[in-house]
Amino acid sequence: MTIVAHQKAAKPLRKRIADASEPYLYSAPALILIVTVMLVPLVLGISYAFRDIQLLNPFSGGFIGLDHFRALSEDQAFFRALRNTLWWTGASVFLQFFFGLILALLLDKPFAGRGLAQALVFLPWAVPSFLAGLNWAWLFNPVIGPLPHWMYALGIMDAPNNILSDPHLAMWGPIVANVWWGIPFFAITLLAALQAIPRDLYEAASIDGAGPVQRFLSITLPFLAPTIAITILLRTVWISNFADLIVVMTNGGPADRTQIVASYIFTQAFKRLDFGYASAIALVLLVLLLAYSMLIVVLRQTLLNKG
Amino acid sequence: MRTSKLLLTVAHRLAILAYIVVALFPLFWLLKVSVTPNDLLYSEGVRMWPSRATFEHYTFVIAHSAFPTFFKNSLIVAGSTAVAVTILASLAGYAMSRFNFRAKYWIVALLLITQMFPLVMLVAPIFKMLSPLGLTNSLTGLVIVYTAFNVPFATFLMQSFFDGIPKDLEEAAMIDGATQFVAFRQIILPLTLPGIAATLGFVFTAAWSELLFALMLISGNDAATFPVGLLTFVSKFSVDFGQMMAAGILALIPACLFFLLIQRYLVQGLTAGAVKG
Amino acid sequence: MASIDIQSIRKSFGAFPVLHGVDLTIRDGEFIVLVGPSGCGKSTLLRMIAGLEDVTSGDIRIDGKRVNDLAPKDRDIAMVFQSYALYPHMSVADNMSYSLRLRRSTKEKIASAVGGAAAKLGLEPLLERRPKALSGGQRQRVAMGRAIVRQPKAFLFDEPLSNLDARLREQMRAEIKKLHGDLRATSIYVTHDQIEAMTLADRIVAMHGGIVQQVGSPLELYDRPANLFVAGFIGSPGMNFFEGRYLVSGDHADLRLPNGTTMPVRKRDGVESGSAATLGIRPEHVILADNGALEAKVDLIEPTGFGIIMHVTIHGIPMKIFSQDRRMLKPGPTIRVDLPQDKLHLFESDGKRVD
Numbered sequence: 001m002t003i004v005a006h007q008k009a010a011k012p013l014r015k016r017i018a019d020a021s022e023p024y025l026y027s028a029p030a031l032i033l034i035v036t037v038m039l040v041p042l043v044l045g046i047s048y049a050f051r052d053i054q055l056l057n058p059f060s061g062g063f064i065g066l067d068h069f070r071a072l073s074e075d076q077a078f079f080r081a082l083r084n085t086l087w088w089t090g091a092s093v094f095l096q097f098f099f100g101l102i103l104a105l106l107l108d109k110p111f112a113g114r115g116l117a118q119a120l121v122f123l124p125w126a127v128p129s130f131l132a133g134l135n136w137a138w139l140f141n142p143v144i145g146p147l148p149h150w151m152y153a154l155g156i157m158d159a160p161n162n163i164l165s166d167p168h169l170a171m172w173g174p175i176v177a178n179v180w181w182g183i184p185f186f187a188i189t190l191l192a193a194l195q196a197i198p199r200d201l202y203e204a205a206s207i208d209g210a211g212p213v214q215r216f217l218s219i220t221l222p223f224l225a226p227t228i229a230i231t232i233l234l235r236t237v238w239i240s241n242f243a244d245l246i247v248v249m250t251n252g253g254p255a256d257r258t259q260i261v262a263s264y265i266f267t268q269a270f271k272r273l274d275f276g277y278a279s280a281i282a283l284v285l286l287v288l289l290l291a292y293s294m295l296i297v298v299l300r301q302t303l304l305n306k307g
Numbered sequence: 308m309r310t311s312k313l314l315l316t317v318a319h320r321l322a323i324l325a326y327i328v329v330a331l332f333p334l335f336w337l338l339k340v341s342v343t344p345n346d347l348l349y350s351e352g353v354r355m356w357p358s359r360a361t362f363e364h365y366t367f368v369i370a371h372s373a374f375p376t377f378f379k380n381s382l383i384v385a386g387s388t389a390v391a392v393t394i395l396a397s398l399a400g401y402a403m404s405r406f407n408f409r410a411k412y413w414i415v416a417l418l419l420i421t422q423m424f425p426l427v428m429l430v431a432p433i434f435k436m437l438s439p440l441g442l443t444n445s446l447t448g449l450v451i452v453y454t455a456f457n458v459p460f461a462t463f464l465m466q467s468f469f470d471g472i473p474k475d476l477e478e479a480a481m482i483d484g485a486t487q488f489v490a491f492r493q494i495i496l497p498l499t500l501p502g503i504a505a506t507l508g509f510v511f512t513a514a515w516s517e518l519l520f521a522l523m524l525i526s527g528n529d530a531a532t533f534p535v536g537l538l539t540f541v542s543k544f545s546v547d548f549g550q551m552m553a554a555g556i557l558a559l560i561p562a563c564l565f566f567l568l569i570q571r572y573l574v575q576g577l578t579a580g581a582v583k584g
Numbered sequence: 585m586a587s588i589d590i591q592s593i594r595k596s597f598g599a600f601p602v603l604h605g606v607d608l609t610i611r612d613g614e615f616i617v618l619v620g621p622s623g624c625g626k627s628t629l630l631r632m633i634a635g636l637e638d639v640t641s642g643d644i645r646i647d648g649k650r651v652n653d654l655a656p657k658d659r660d661i662a663m664v665f666q667s668y669a670l671y672p673h674m675s676v677a678d679n680m681s682y683s684l685r686l687r688r689s690t691k692e693k694i695a696s697a698v699g700g701a702a703a704k705l706g707l708e709p710l711l712e713r714r715p716k717a718l719s720g721g722q723r724q725r726v727a728m729g730r731a732i733v734r735q736p737k738a739f740l741f742d743e744p745l746s747n748l749d750a751r752l753r754e755q756m757r758a759e760i761k762k763l764h765g766d767l768r769a770t771s772i773y774v775t776h777d778q779i780e781a782m783t784l785a786d787r788i789v790a791m792h793g794g795i796v797q798q799v800g801s802p803l804e805l806y807d808r809p810a811n812l813f814v815a816g817f818i819g820s821p822g823m824n825f826f827e828g829r830y831l832v833s834g835d836h837a838d839l840r841l842p843n844g845t846t847m848p849v850r851k852r853d854g855v856e857s858g859s860a861a862t863l864g865i866r867p868e869h870v871i872l873a874d875n876g877a878l879e880a881k882v883d884l885i886e887p888t889g890f891g892i893i894m895h896v897t898i899h900g901i902p903m904k905i906f907s908q909d910r911r912m913l914k915p916g917p918t919i920r921v922d923l924p925q926d927k928l929h930l931f932e933s934d935g936k937r938v939d
Binding site: 020022023024026027029030031033034035036037038039040041042044045048053055102103106107109111117118119120121122123124125126127128129130131132134135136138139143144145146149150180183184234237240241243244247248262265266269270275278279282283285286289290293 | 322323326329330331333336340348395396398401402405406408410411414418422424425427428429430431432433434435451454455456458459462487512515516518519522523533534537538541548551552558559562563565566570
Binding site: 482 | 634635636655656657661662663665667669670671673682683686687730
């Protein structure tokens with residue numbers, strides 16, 4: 001009796017372990033890599049914010065408490081970068097979303113050549129970001145690009161100058177490049193969501209007598225709303241971290257007018273090799289973005305509860 | 308009624324055309340300057356096409372500059388990253404799609420978190436971690452970093468493709484005599500080829516374009532990738548626009564080729580995800 | 585070929601129980617049909633036998649060997665899925681030979697096994713095609729072929745015909761029966777369609793709410809349903825029921841309906857006079873007679889071609905009558921019927937049949 005009972009218990013245990021470990025075996029390689037290359041550095045980065053870490057100074061490395069944050073609170077360049085980040089992110093996200101939504105709606109209807117048109121309008125997305133930056137920098141360059149001359153001819157500008165060197169206009173350069181580069185992302189995401197809307201809903205609405213505008217407001221928008229909300233949230237966070245175009249096009253200049261927090265962090269780490277201070281700024285940015293995300297999530301929840 | 312419908316159609320096509328023109332014009336300009344001979348560059352500044360075209364910038368870039376090295380480095384880095392990410396993400400995405408296990412929600416949360424925080428934050432610690440291992444200024448170091456950065460999104464992408472394949476198929480294979488892993492390899496993976504292509508292309512493009520970490524981790528020309536090479540080129544000799552744009556066009560080709568091949572599958576994969584979510 | 589022994593099998597998904605202790609012994613070569621409404625646990629039971637679901641408690645034995653902890657691949661069973669689950673990237677021949685290739689059979693053996701199965705199912709001209717180039721019926725055949733090439737210990741069918749149209753379903757049903765006649769393989773077949781169950785089964789296992797309601801030959805279930813559930817589930821159109829009180833007076837007994845009228849029934853032993861009971865009669869057993877004892881108000885006539893389903897009301901209770909008398913297509917507002925004593929089923933208040 002005891003032998004039978006023992007056999008019965010032993011085997012399921014081995015099988016249980018084998019069964020339970022299977023999903024972990026599949027996901028372990030990816031997880032190990034993510035933890036070592038992203039999570040560990042994240043924790044290290046947070047600790048750097050409280051330490052004096054300068055690459056060129058062999059005696060650095062000690063804990064200095066909140067010194068970096070004290071310095072940060074008096075750093076005018078940081079606050080300017082913060083304001084620039086708001087402006088850069090807000091304008092980029094709004095314009096990308098606006099033009100992306102229109103494009104998705106245009107592509108949602110079948111027409112001859114849609115496949116080709118779709119491939120062509122989505123092409124900017126495939127352009128490497130540094131190249132998109134260089135490309136637009138060249139287009140804005142009066143020596144080589146047509147844009148200043150066209151704007152001059154249209155009377156928008158007094159003289160065919162490079163807007164990237166004009167402190168009041170410089171931010172528009174990276175924003176335009178970013179919008180050009182980011183429209184496809186919104187369009188692809190929204191198009192995918194649009195195509196998931198059941199067609200018979202539109203037919204039912206038409207039969208019920210709804211016009212195109214009513215159909216858009218009563219079917220399309222409510223169905224897209226969750227996608228729009230999540231895409232805008234993710235994209236806002238992403239764009240406020242996205243320094244490539246600025247580093248390439250203006251490097252923060254002229255006179256720090258286009259410096260955003262992300263590019264400021266990069267400048268501190270890359271040019272001044274002050275990793276401690278760079279990490280302190282990054283931590284502040286992280287906290288701000290987390291607060292923003294929480295705010296959006298809470299807002300969404302209260303809206304949902306109301307409706 | 309008929310005319311208003313026709314007008315709408317015309318407006319629709321014109322709008323699409325406007326988008327295409329805006330999307331392609333900067334790339335066209337890149338191409339135009341890259342084939343403009345130096346002596347015509349300034350005199351024909353705003354002309355749509357130079358009166359005389361030349362390939363001399365291309366031959367110069369290919370024969371007399373470090374661009375072939377950059378090109379090769381980028382190809383190695385982007386290619387290895389794409390393959391490594393696709394393998395890891397297929398395995399992880401399969402686990403997320405097919406198994407119900409206790410840590411699943413924690414893993415999803417972990418993957419989402421990696422998409423939320425600023426990657427610039429990792430610049431300094433990663434440099435500090437890699438340099439004692441001799442992985443700064445090395446292509447291997449870049450591949451490791453890029454692979455980790457791209458695995459989370461690729462995992463979600465692969466998961467949505469796996470979700471679109473009926474579970475019956477593995478069950479049939481397992482009854483036919485396969486283990487779950489054999490069923491995954493022989494039945495499920497071949498059916499996910501579009502998804503694999505999309506993931507490969509997506510990651511290749513991302514790794515091909517990455518700038519900040521390459522700038523930080525690579526110094527010197529030997530291990531420089533295209534973005535780093537082109538940027539140092541721009542800041543050092545910002546005079547020869549023809550050559551830079553020729554190099555830019557060359558950098559653009561692999562990314563665009565990949566994109567054109569996969570964009571169909573990408574929308575498909577995102578749609579599958581959207582239907583599920 | 586093998587016997588399958590299921591002992592007090594239970595299954596819960598989390599805290600939610602779906603099977604409450606199932607016992608079933610399947611003899612070598614027997615064709616068993618698990619039938620019941622959706623959610624009754626029949627598919628779960630089948631998947632547990634296949635090894636696709638874990639067993640919460642109890643034992644499953646194939647040929648006397650306990651298989652609870654064996655992977656599906658080590659149980660030597662074949663299964664036909666509702667969706668067919670054909671491998672889309674393989675030809676018909678490759679689909680059929682996949683299991684043999686996994687077992688590293690020789691080329692000659694594979695060729696002869698696939699050839700034999702293809703001949704049996706008329707698949708020879710389709711062997712090189714991909715599944716998406718096949719019609720629904722052909723796909724179904726390939727799924728069957730994939731199962732029979734292996735000569736497994738048992739065949740499991742999970743609603744294999746429910747994706748076919750009515751005509752094909754009829755045809756495939758007959759083919760499955762013929763195939764079983766040839767191969768005499770132990771088979772377990774899950775369906776919610778009681779016609780499939782009646783026509784195919786050596787024995788039917790009727791299930792409801794995770795509990796086996798009755799096991800028996802098709803005619804046993806039809807003639808002597810063990811409880812109200814089986815009585816109502818087997819047969820189409822379904823059995824008519826009258827709820828009331830069972831009253832004994834001397835030698836004979838009656839069922840008193842809520843409105844006070846009584847219907848005479850045969851006296852049963854062991855049922856207390858005055859207890860609640862349900863009387864059942866199949867629509868085809870109701871006799872239409874001009875001098876019948878009961879008056880029925882005609883509500884609706886449904887001609888099916890083969891016969892006529894009449895919806896009527898007797899003593900305020902709706903019921904159905906099946907007749908092949910064409911004159912009943914245009915009956916008067918009322919008809920007279922008899923309920924023959926020997927065709928009446930009586931069920932106690934807990935639903936159990938009393939003889």
